[in-house]
Amino acid sequence: MPETPLKCVKCGHIMEEGFVLDNTYGARLQAEWVEGAPEGSRWMGIKTKGKDHHSVLTFRCPNCTYLESYAP
Numbered sequence: 001m002p003e004t005p006l007k008c009v010k011c012g013h014i015m016e017e018g019f020v021l022d023n024t025y026g027a028r029l030q031a032e033w034v035e036g037a038p039e040g041s042r043w044m045g046i047k048t049k050g051k052d053h054h055s056v057l058t059f060r061c062p063n064c065t066y067l068e069s070y071a072p
């Protein structure tokens with residue numbers, strides 16, 4: 001995502017790129033950002049049809065453990 005390494009806003013160290021793992025029944029997926037407030041669904045848990053989705057990238061500071069997430 002960034003062309004230059006991200007510096008931690010808390011302590012100034014270079015952050016490491018990663019992602020938040022979403023463990024589901026029988027799968028491991030990358031977390032997603034979904035527009036709007038969550039709406040319950042009887043069969044799927046949360047309704048997402050017709051909403052904008054973006055994979056979430058997360059950066060972690062190895063010094064202070066601060067996390068910063070983006071949904072490009």
